[in-house]
Amino acid sequence: MNEFDLIQRLVPHLATNAGVVSGAGDDCAVLKPVEPGMYLLFKTDAVVEGVHFTPDTAPEAIGHKALGRCLSDVAAMAGLPLYAVVTLGLPPNFEVPRVEQIYTGLNRLARQHTVAVVGGETVASPERIFLSIALIGKVEMDKCVHRSGAKPGDALFVTGRLGGSLAGRHLDFEPRVTEARWLVEHFPPHAMIDLSDGLAGDLKHLLRASGVGAELLASAIPISRAARQRAKEPSGKTALAAALTDGEDFELLFTLNGAEAVPLLDRWKQRFPDTHLSCIGKITQIPGLRLRTKEGVRTLAENGYVHFA
């Protein structure tokens, strides 16, 4: 099956929405503009076989993960995702059902978020599959949340439970689009980022962009079951180290006025009873990232990795 036949087979099943004037099948997709008062959001990301997934990964999960990563980035700006395009690198003699299943996973997640998949290319990639996604979103000009708005005294929150994502969650995570939209309506964050490199690393991006520091409370950091499991293995990281440094959590990390912390936790519990939300520390004027434990306060190393005794 050549590229054209494959595309003919995939195009009728692509997720669509009311903004699409014409999708795949012309030189470009043609799309309705966003409403007045909205910014465009634009993001690209890619997953590579052997790096972000393995030859054994369920193909639906590959499509889910590739799109989910971009959705998570749009969520981190408090935006709504709209349109995606896909570049799929395929080795020779690729299996057509596998490619169709990659698209099944991608389309399913797209439909959940009313995202239209409006085009794509397949290219030869001799050794391994890669899947590059670009996503357009929108956000109200006065609601866009950057990394750079954190203020001393802000409370620091994180959704979900962290660490050990590679045990499985990195393939089936739910990007926090709905949660971010609810936040921006009810408790507008000062700064927000999604966790892809690990809590310590991504928090440092946020702190650097905001020109502030932070103190984390070790006992408040929500640790995933997978991270606890792995900590029992002889060579495993401690569970706290995993929660601080494992990548691909795809949770939201955000800051807001300390005074709003308790009302937020209350309201969140009612609105999202199945999704954990934790206040894990505070923003400080003193730069750098510190961790408060029973033993005292220690500085986290610049690379985000900390070796716990």
Place this chain on the structure above:
Amino acid sequence: MNEFDLIQRLVPHLATNAGVVSGAGDDCAVLKPVEPGMYLLFKTDAVVEGVHFTPDTAPEAIGHKALGRCLSDVAAMAGLPLYAVVTLGLPPNFEVPRVEQIYTGLNRLARQHTVAVVGGETVASPERIFLSIALIGKVEMDKCVHRSGAKPGDALFVTGRLGGSLAGRHLDFEPRVTEARWLVEHFPPHAMIDLSDGLAGDLKHLLRASGVGAELLASAIPISRAARQRAKEPSGKTALAAALTDGEDFELLFTLNGAEAVPLLDRWKQRFPDTHLSCIGKITQIPGLRLRTKEGVRTLAENGYVHFA
């Protein structure tokens, strides 16, 4: 040098424009919306080492080609390109200067077209470099040109000279953005497509989308010097076959009212004295693609390849 250091080095040099609210460095780029009455255009494309360029290709040319392919697609809709994001797949131990030069070529072409490069990712790609670009453009709602508008009786035009692109032009072609914008202002095409798969193949896409056929005049097809050179080689295609079937010309193929053919050719010569424009045939009600030569009219095979005696 790790990914973060590399990005720190590249970001200050990225092409920008007045539409950028915030570019690389946050979870998404934030961009001003397009003016009322405009559609968004959206396109992605990728180039892969060993497929679209070789390890010996000048790195600036890799960046130029990757972006140029997307610009050519925006041109084919008569649009203006605005914002690009980049995903760069890099083998371990990549050479930093080579990556910087890829971006130099990309930024140079972006600046020529006032395109902002607003973000990107680098990912591990163990065996070979790949470069995936996604591009947002805009076009007036009443000026957008699709593949599907060709009408029987239309004259068929192509810019430039065709064939033999792999001898070098595929790496330094100039996407026909300015020409397409001029066309849509002065001689609005009924249908347009850019030539990436070869004249015969891309014309068939246009014919299929429009539900029409075409007759090409063999003697009118503009043949590049590279195609003529290669035809002299013992194993070479004939020059006409090369012009019909070689890929990566990145010229514009379009149709308009037959009555406008002569005025267009006149005005074009004044406006673009250095760029060839050829009327190469006409659109017909009878489906299929035919070639008129001295010996008569023959049908071109479905795969676009024709073996000339």
